[in-house]
Amino acid sequence: MLVFRLSAQRPPKPERVTDVVVTRLEHVLEVDPDLMRKHVAQQDIPNWDMHRIVSARWEHIRDIHEQWADSIVLAGEGSELGAGPPEPMGET
Amino acid sequence: MPGVIAAGVLDELVAICGEDHVFTGRSALFNRARVPAPFPVHRWEEHIPQAVVMPTSAEQVSEVVKLANRDGIPVVPRAGGTGLADGAVPLRGGILVDVKLMDQIHEIDLEDLTVTVGAGINMQTLNRALAPHGVIYPDDPASYPCSLVGGRIGTNGWSLLGGRYGHVRDLVLSFEIVLPTGEIVRVGEGGGRKCRKSSVGYQLKPLFIGHQGTLGIVTEATLELVPRAECEFAGFFLYDGFEPAYQTMRKVARSGLSTLTGVMFFDPEKVAYLRRDDEAYIEVPDWVKAVCGISLYGSRCEVEPAVGEVMRMGRELGGRYIGDEISSADWACRHDRYATPQHGRTRDGQVVLMSWHCEDAALPISQMPAVREKWHQIARRYVERYGIFDDWGMFAYTNAGFKPWGDVLMEIDLGLWEPRMDEDNWQAFVSLKREIAQTVLEHGGTMSAAHGGTRAGDAELVPTEMGSAWDLMKRVKRMLDPNNIMNPGKQMLDEAYEED
Numbered sequence: 001m002l003v004f005r006l007s008a009q010r011p012p013k014p015e016r017v018t019d020v021v022v023t024r025l026e027h028v029l030e031v032d033p034d035l036m037r038k039h040v041a042q043q044d045i046p047n048w049d050m051h052r053i054v055s056a057r058w059e060h061i062r063d064i065h066e067q068w069a070d071s072i073v074l075a076g077e078g079s080e081l082g083a084g085p086p087e088p089m090g091e092t
Numbered sequence: 093m094p095g096v097i098a099a100g101v102l103d104e105l106v107a108i109c110g111e112d113h114v115f116t117g118r119s120a121l122f123n124r125a126r127v128p129a130p131f132p133v134h135r136w137e138e139h140i141p142q143a144v145v146m147p148t149s150a151e152q153v154s155e156v157v158k159l160a161n162r163d164g165i166p167v168v169p170r171a172g173g174t175g176l177a178d179g180a181v182p183l184r185g186g187i188l189v190d191v192k193l194m195d196q197i198h199e200i201d202l203e204d205l206t207v208t209v210g211a212g213i214n215m216q217t218l219n220r221a222l223a224p225h226g227v228i229y230p231d232d233p234a235s236y237p238c239s240l241v242g243g244r245i246g247t248n249g250w251s252l253l254g255g256r257y258g259h260v261r262d263l264v265l266s267f268e269i270v271l272p273t274g275e276i277v278r279v280g281e282g283g284g285r286k287c288r289k290s291s292v293g294y295q296l297k298p299l300f301i302g303h304q305g306t307l308g309i310v311t312e313a314t315l316e317l318v319p320r321a322e323c324e325f326a327g328f329f330l331y332d333g334f335e336p337a338y339q340t341m342r343k344v345a346r347s348g349l350s351t352l353t354g355v356m357f358f359d360p361e362k363v364a365y366l367r368r369d370d371e372a373y374i375e376v377p378d379w380v381k382a383v384c385g386i387s388l389y390g391s392r393c394e395v396e397p398a399v400g401e402v403m404r405m406g407r408e409l410g411g412r413y414i415g416d417e418i419s420s421a422d423w424a425c426r427h428d429r430y431a432t433p434q435h436g437r438t439r440d441g442q443v444v445l446m447s448w449h450c451e452d453a454a455l456p457i458s459q460m461p462a463v464r465e466k467w468h469q470i471a472r473r474y475v476e477r478y479g480i481f482d483d484w485g486m487f488a489y490t491n492a493g494f495k496p497w498g499d500v501l502m503e504i505d506l507g508l509w510e511p512r513m514d515e516d517n518w519q520a521f522v523s524l525k526r527e528i529a530q531t532v533l534e535h536g537g538t539m540s541a542a543h544g545g546t547r548a549g550d551a552e553l554v555p556t557e558m559g560s561a562w563d564l565m566k567r568v569k570r571m572l573d574p575n576n577i578m579n580p581g582k583q584m585l586d587e588a589y590e591e592d
Binding site: 017018020021029031035036037038039040058060061062064065067068069070071072073074075076077078079080081083084085086087 | 324
């Protein structure tokens, strides 16, 4: 049985990703709350609601895909982001 | 301030459309005064209509327009109200004709591959109805889930899938339009309602595509259906500078792949913006400065072999593949691009609520690097001087229907701190827009590929862009709309009535 515990709904302390972005939940990146103090206030979002938002995005993406084609062809390759920038052209 | 409609006229509107389809309440009027683009909120009341009608037939529209023409009352057509160039924003009040109730599917013809619909239907709704039949109507704007067929015709809209299936002008076979005098006519390819090409008579259909509501109100349209694609592919590649991404876009666009549906490009300013403010944030290393995305649609036997060629071309100039998961997910988001963050930054980096201005243009692809630089120079100057703007970067798509080479749809996204709007800031915004549009003309482009030249900042330049055709355009307007009632004040067309 799923028990609702308020303490489990509070996101952990943020980890810094860049000078303007933090993360508290896996795959969820947020604008640094320190930048939302002067003109706008950051919403206090419980974990369940953030998970719902992330999950809804994937539902939306699936729905959109289904509207345009019967299936998706993939290259079958993962991300090369970790490979770093390419070698400068013309150099050996 | 716009004038007041006489009570007798309201009674006549009720007699034509029915009591339930005539609205004069504040919410009905104010909500139809603007579109989802920066708006002079300090002068909101100048843009409200005096009455909203929601007719259910071409005959009702015709009667409303005849009434307006008789009494010289402005008429503003409105479909989804999602346009980004103020085509549906009343400039002189009057009667706003909202076509949303004309949203029926009249006929699905699976033999001749057409569908006939009312102007008020949304493309996503239409495609859900078409899905069981294995066909789609492939008009795919940023506003796909919320814009309507009538507005798409009025705007001459651009489609994300246009490189493969064509844009609105290619996808609309014929349509019924109520002219400013109330006459109902059907225009198409000659007299063939479901024909794709004719050499008979004058080609009148293009005249009424992209008129921004200044030449009439579309009430029904017969549209192209295409067989639903067996599969799609999207690949995104990351580059360490503008040049390799731009050169990749050029090469892919002219590759001749028959399933190529479009090529997309993000410049360094766009990548920087996505890094700081996109809610669908993807962690991108600092070395990444530009993005090129490539999409294919078609049969599996065509798409699968083409994927290998796309992967080769994407990497040829040093591109790094972003991976299957992000590629396919980000491409899905391209179909629904109204979900912008709606926030930006002040000069000191603080987050503020901002409305989104998307300035679009079509340009020869050779001009893209120079125009991009000039656009950002202009934007930087205004950001520094006024403190209410934010440069959200530039992106581009291949522009031509069926043949995705030669020119590009270029857009620069700008945030505008709308709660700070006053007349000085509004005039600054208009001036910023005008400088961006002027740059486009200097480089041989057209001020808008997708949205229209109906916003302040663009509208004043329409005569310049039209050049030797401007006088002819004015004569056409005056001939079809002798009393200047149809969406008056747009695109400098008032000039048509100043000359004898």
